[in-house]
Amino acid sequence: xxxxxxxxxxxxxxxxxxxxxxxxxxxxxxxxxxxxxxxxxxxxxxxxxxxxxxxxxxxxxxxxxxxxxxxxxxxxxxxxxxxxxxxxxxxxxxxxxxxxxxxxxxxxxxxxxxxxxxxxxxxxxxxxxxxxxxxxxxxxxxxxxxxxxxxxxxxxxxxxxxxxxxxxxxxxxxxxxxxxxxxxxxxxxxxxxxxxxxxxxxxxxxxxxxxxxxxxxxxxxxxxxxxxxxxxxxxxxxxxxxxxxxxxxxxxxxxxxxxxxxxxxxxxxxxxxxxxxxxxxxxxxxxxxxxxxxxxxxxxxxxxxxxxxxxxxxxxxxxxxxxxxxxxxxxxxxxxxxxxxxxxxxxxxxxxxxxxxxxxxxxxxxxxxxxxxxxxxxxxxxxxxxxxxxxxxxxxxxxxxxxxxxxxxxxxxxxxxxxxxxxxxxxxxxxxxxxxxxxxxxxxxxxxxxxxxxxxxxxxxxxxxxxxxxxxxxxxxxxxxxxxxxxxxxxxxxxxxxxxxxxxxxxxxxxxxxxxxxxxxxxxxxxxxxxxxxxxxxxxxxxxxxxxxxxxxxxxxxxxxxxxxxxxxxxxxxxxxxxxxxxxxxxxxxxxxxxxxxxxxxxxxxxxxxxxxxxxxxxxxxxxxxxxxxxxxxxxxxxxxxxxxxxxxxxxxxxxxxxxxxxxxxxxx
Ligand SMILES: [Zn+2]
Numbered sequence: 001x002x003x004x005x006x007x008x009x010x011x012x013x014x015x016x017x018x019x020x021x022x023x024x025x026x027x028x029x030x031x032x033x034x035x036x037x038x039x040x041x042x043x044x045x046x047x048x049x050x051x052x053x054x055x056x057x058x059x060x061x062x063x064x065x066x067x068x069x070x071x072x073x074x075x076x077x078x079x080x081x082x083x084x085x086x087x088x089x090x091x092x093x094x095x096x097x098x099x100x101x102x103x104x105x106x107x108x109x110x111x112x113x114x115x116x117x118x119x120x121x122x123x124x125x126x127x128x129x130x131x132x133x134x135x136x137x138x139x140x141x142x143x144x145x146x147x148x149x150x151x152x153x154x155x156x157x158x159x160x161x162x163x164x165x166x167x168x169x170x171x172x173x174x175x176x177x178x179x180x181x182x183x184x185x186x187x188x189x190x191x192x193x194x195x196x197x198x199x200x201x202x203x204x205x206x207x208x209x210x211x212x213x214x215x216x217x218x219x220x221x222x223x224x225x226x227x228x229x230x231x232x233x234x235x236x237x238x239x240x241x242x243x244x245x246x247x248x249x250x251x252x253x254x255x256x257x258x259x260x261x262x263x264x265x266x267x268x269x270x271x272x273x274x275x276x277x278x279x280x281x282x283x284x285x286x287x288x289x290x291x292x293x294x295x296x297x298x299x300x301x302x303x304x305x306x307x308x309x310x311x312x313x314x315x316x317x318x319x320x321x322x323x324x325x326x327x328x329x330x331x332x333x334x335x336x337x338x339x340x341x342x343x344x345x346x347x348x349x350x351x352x353x354x355x356x357x358x359x360x361x362x363x364x365x366x367x368x369x370x371x372x373x374x375x376x377x378x379x380x381x382x383x384x385x386x387x388x389x390x391x392x393x394x395x396x397x398x399x400x401x402x403x404x405x406x407x408x409x410x411x412x413x414x415x416x417x418x419x420x421x422x423x424x425x426x427x428x429x430x431x432x433x434x435x436x437x438x439x440x441x442x443x444x445x446x447x448x449x450x451x452x453x454x455x456x457x458x459x460x461x462x463x464x465x466x467x468x469x470x471x472x473x474x475x476x477x478x479x480x481x482x483x484x485x486x487x488x489x490x491x492x493x494x495x496x497x498x499x500x501x502x503x504x505x506x507x508x509x510x511x512x513x514x515x516x517x518x519x520x521x522x523x524x525x526x527x528x529x530x531x532x533x534x535x536x537x538x539x540x541x542x543x544x545x546x547x548x549x550x551x552x553x554x555x556x557x558x559x560x561x562x563x564x565x566x567x568x569x570x571x572x573x574x575x576x577x578x579x580x581x582x583x584x585x586x587x588x589x590x591x592x593x594x595x596x597x598x599x600x601x602x603x604x605x606x607x608x609x610x611x612x613x614x615x616x617x618x619x620x621x622x623x624x625x626x627x628x629x630x631x632x633x634x635x636x637x638x639x640x641x642x643x644x645x646x647x648x649x650x651x652x653x654x655x656x657x658x659x660x661x662x663x664x665x666x667x668x669x
Pocket of ligand 1: 370371436437441
């Protein structure tokens with residue numbers, strides 16, 4: 001495997017880590033056996049595959065859907081490819097092969113692939129790059145191809161898909177490498193895809209183009225005028241399509257609102273229309289307001305920002321540009337201090353789908369798109385590899401169990417797009433969206449969760465996540481082979497058991513992440529107790545009230561001989577989070593967590609407590625109890641309100657899985 005030269009440690013191939021974990025097995029199984037096929041069917045219903053069939057000449061009909069809807073099918077293929085990396089599945093293989101055959105037929109001889117222009121405006125391309133997402137769509141296709149190369153699928157199909165991806169990437173290199181800043185994409189994604197393509201092909205032109213796209217951002221002159229002109233052009237083009245459809249008597253069945261109409265009762269932050277105009281025209285919305293090296297804080301559309309910083313972190317790994325790393329680290333600090341919710345979710349404002357003012361972290365008007373949580377997880381993972389600092393993996397864990405897990409139902413077929421921290425009862429999970437960017441994005445992450453567990457270099461191995469698994473790490477000291485068996489009782493119990501087996505005796509360091517949520521650890525090596533001290537010196541009071549900076553790696557350096565057993569017990573106290581005084585609306589409120597799980601109160605469990613306006617009496621002791629009868633088995637937190645009525649808190653990720661309910665995370669004490 002090729003290593004990125006400026007990463008402190010390296011990722012393991014996806015295929016090499018086999019997950020065996022009670023909590024995650026369920027999710028992974030549902031993802032492979034049900035969700036991925038459900039998503040394919042939903043994409044069929046919303047014309048995604050049909051658009052390609054029409055352009056391939058296999059069907060007669062009219063292209064439907066938003067200009068960016070190709071991306072949803074490409075992202076589905078990425079998720080499917082990642083699933084196929086881990087398991088064999090003939091039905092899924094057939095579907096992805098059908099997809100590859102289709103896109104091969106639709107791709108133009110020079111590599112262009114974008115059904116919107118190919119159908120409605122043949123011959124036109126790169127017209128409204130800030131708005132129309134051509135490069136975003138191609139990015140997801142290229143990522144899917146890169147993921148597919150790691151599968152055991154037929155070589156013929158792997159080469160076919162890689163050829164399609166390279167043809168498109170080569171077209172981009174020829175059209176955009178060295179081009180002016182106005183030829184940068186409005187929605188980042190292509191940069192991540194090009195760096196991933198570079199990593200498997202080692203063809204430097206792909207890395208150069210990713211770097212070019214990133215370095216040209218924030219340099220467009222008269223940006224607001226250019227954006228207005230592109231917005232007018234986009235409007236003119238969509239009107240032309242509408243007129244054409246009317247003339248041909250075609251009904252557009254896909255004319256739903258952006259969220260499929262289900263969020264129309266959503267409360268929004270004050271002055272949002274005005275603030276949105278400012279965000280668009282200043283370039284902040286698209287991260288076009290300043291060069292990337294100058295970035296000090298997150299701004300604009302949260303998913304675009306997340307993909308941008310992830311690509312910057314990936315670029316740093318290849319180039320070692322310290323200015324990039326400095327920008328990333330100070331921006332991360334800013335995010336955690338002032339712009340992140342206690343769930344780990346990011347993005348405070350609807351409409352612009354992004355960041356608001358400092359500490360503007362309102363429970364009922366927040367945005368917190370599932371994709372933004374994913375983008376943030378991707379950033380954390382890249383920063384973890386660059387620095388070997390535990391803070392990034394610690395936040396990754398928190399976002400995985402909270403901000404991200406809440407986005408999908410337990411049965412894997414309904415979703416939240418926005419993830420609020422409070423609801424009066426109108427919000428429910430939806431079967432699908434007009435813009436279904438989140439569902440396949442979750443499936444991509446569930447299929448590749450094993451990537452986030454380990455990293456390694458010549459001197460040691462890092463354990464970032466305690467998710468049960470077995471793996472073989474090769475290429476360590478003297479080409480040694482290290483086998484790991486990890487049993488984990490997280491997230492409900494703090495017990496983790498590790499069996500490490502080396503082929504040859506060798507000295508190296510095993511680095512165990514001490515999570516920020518624990519306050520006591522016992523650790524034994526082959527039954528012998530070891531001393532572990534928790535560093536409590538970092539008591540930073542963040543806007544989110546979580547402090548991933550407290551997390552550290554505990555180093556065990558020794559000569560490892562055949563089979564060593566390590567047993568770890570993390571204490572799991574109920575943690576009471578106090579709201580930061582600058583977060584208006586959360587004054588005198590607390591939130592509860594236990595281990596990596598954030599809790600909430602749902603009205604179905606608390607019919608008399610007036611959720612989301614309940615209060616809690618902390619004078620009464622909080623207790624915990626495992627309940628195997630609800631929500632696939634959870635630990636509940638039990639307390640009382642001020643009138644001594646019982647209160648039940650459940651994991652935040654699990655809310656919205658029973659009957660329609662009100663919900664609150666923060667509760668007055
Ligand atoms: Zn999304």
